[in-house]
Amino acid sequence: MSPASEATARALGRIRTDVQSMHAYAVQDARGLLKLDAMENPYGLPPALQAALGERLGALALNRYPGPRSADLQRALAAYAGLPEGFGLMLGNGSDELISLLAMACDLPGAVVLAPEPGFVMYAMSARLQGLRFVGVPLTADFELDEAAMLAAIEREKPAIVYLAYxxxxxxxxxxxxVIEKIVQTQGAQGGLVVIDEAYQPFAARSYIDRVARHGHVLLMRTLSKFGLAGVRLGYLMGPQALIAEVDKVRPPYNISVLNCECALFALEHAEVFAEQAARIRAERAGIVEALARLPGVRTWPSDANMILVRVPDAARTFEGMKARGVLIKNVSKMHPLLANCLRLTVGTVDENARMIAALEASL
Structure with missing residues (x-):
């Protein structure tokens, strides 16, 4: 072994053993494939808006640290979301950073993060990376909340944070x-936070925003990724001002770049364009569900997002068959026992969805 290799081996001893045993978050290579694996909005900006945005971004002072425009963005997001009076809002580099910041802020000795499973993997990953214990509570076989199990886990574990994706x-x-309200009340009674994660709000029939003011311990998290800006990395956390102010103390001072900020402000100024895109995605979702119902051996569940969960006879074979036909989806069958032989399909454009259904049918 060379001296450099020996030095690397010694330095690895300074990295936590639990980190070394973890798997990194995997992003599939989509080059040359129809990318329907990550719940992205398939529509870009119209050419005229592309030009207008490019002109605005080109005029930014990239030689300066981010300044007061982030406060403008906070106000714009609060107005867009309909944030109740007296509530606070903080920005994150995507929801992922907000989840990490929440774990950091709540890292008291013995703290627990609790969430239903299967769920968003970053709840558990961020908790464990921060040294908190994560407790997952299985959903029912139909992916509904197990009310008794959730309430019992809250009483037993006294979690600092309960995540509910909505x-x-x-x-x-x-x-x-x-059931959500019972969980919220039980968590509040023992002094913990509830974080309602509304990443897919543009496609959902309901939002928790009209109920958030009822509770002093509930935070509402959203992102502009599904809105149509996945590449911009912009999430936001809303809740009682006293709670937001404390979490905001662990946020890096310049976590939102001037480019992120200006892109988000520009998008909100043209929110009607993205609302129309979301409406098209919802309509396409209904068409996909109808098409899936005609495929033998395929089971679907109701969707209020821009994705559809399906169960097929052989998930691995179907996934590889679709990939061989140029369509990349997400094989979630190994994420949790409840997801056995399940695939996750992202809703795309009319043509993309037709290709996806054809590839699925040919790969069953």
Whole structure:
């Protein structure tokens, strides 16, 4: 072994053993494939808006640190979301950073993060990376909240944070509001936070924004990724000002670049364009569900997101067959036992969806 290799081996001893045993978040290589694996909005900006945005971005002072425009963005997002009076809003480099910041802010000795499973993988990953214990509570076989199990886990674990995705990823469904309220009340009674994750809000029939003011311990998290700006990396967290102010203390001072900020402000000024895109995606989602119902051996679940969860006879074979036909989706069958032989399909354009359904049918 060379001296440099020996030095690397010694330095690895300074990295946490639990980190070394973890798997990095995997992003599939989509080059040359129809990319329908990551719940992205398939529509870009119209040419006229591309030109206008390019002109604005070109005029930015890239030699300066981000300044007061981030406050402008906070106000614009608060107005767009309909944030109640007296509530606060903080920005994150995507929802992923907000989840990490919440874990950091709540990292008291013995702290627990709790969430239903299967769910968004970053809840568990961020908790464990911060040294918190993560407790997953299995959903029912139909991917609904297990009310008794959730309430019992909250009473037993006294979690610092309970995450509820609304709708959930990867199952795409909205859970029963009455059960959610019982969970919120039980978590509040023992002094913990509830984070309602509305990443897929543009495609959902309901939002928690009209209920968030009822509770002093509930935070609402959203992102502009599904809105249509996945490449911009912009998430935001809303809630009682006193809670947001404390979490905001662990945020890096310049976490939102001037480019991110200006892109987001520009998009909100043209929100009607993205609303029309979301409407097209919802309409296409309904068409995909109808097409899937005609395929033998394929089971689907209700979706309030821009994705559809399906169960097929052999997920690995179907995934590889679709990839061989140029269509990349997400094989989630190994994520959790409840997801056995399940695939997650992203809703694309009319043509993309037709290709996806044809590839699925040929690969069953």
């Amino acid at each position: 709708p959930n990823n990867p199952t795409a469904n909205l859970w029963d509001d009455a």
